[in-house]
Amino acid sequence: MTPALALSLKPDIPIPIGDIPADLRLRIVGAAGAGFPSPSQDWKEDCIDLVELLRLDRAASFVFRISGSSMLDAGLFDNDVVVVDRDGKPANGRIVIAIVDGGFVVRQLVVRQGVPYLEARNAGMVYEPTIADAGMGVEIWGVVRACVRNLQG
Structure with a gap:
């Protein structure tokens, strides 16, 4: 395991995408229909570059591991991995990484009557x-671009 990938397993340290080896590619086995058999079984692309696929800027993209259950209703679960774009534009409705009280949190940015709020998305818990507001020690650090989940637990 490369040092960058080993570091990405630590939940409190953002890892720049630029530290991931440029030749890291995932092999495509084939197209899988999610309802009907896929007509694109003869698709010839044999590998993908996730950096290119997600249009990530290596210098401005980072990897975080989600810790906790505050964003379950937004589809982000404990131990999911998210790719965060520092150059992404924080906008109403976007999921963001912010610094609150000196630590990183993932929340949805919601603007109400011109006031931006960071809101959790878990109906089963009260947050x-x-x-x-930067004046209150809150900084929007980046915008979540993608999520990766291990479906095996």
């Missing part, structure tokens, strides 16, 4: 929204 108070946080006003996204």
Whole structure:
């Protein structure tokens, strides 16, 4: 395992995509229909570059591991891995990584009556929204671009 990939397993350290080896590719076995058999079984592409596929800027993209259950209703689960774009534009409705009280949190940015809030997305738990204001020590660090989940547990 490369040092960058080993570091990405630590939940509190953002890892720049630029530290991941440029030749890292995933092999495509074939197209899999999610309802009807796929007509593209003869698709010839044999590998993908996730950096290219997700249009990530290596210098401005980082990897975080999600810890906790505050974003379950947004489809982000404990131990999911998210790719965060530092150059992404924080906008109403986007999932963001923010620094709150000196630590990283993942929340949805919601603007109400011109005031930006960071809100958790878990109907089963009560989380108070946080006003996204630099004057209050809150900084939107980046925008979540993609999520990767291990479906084997």
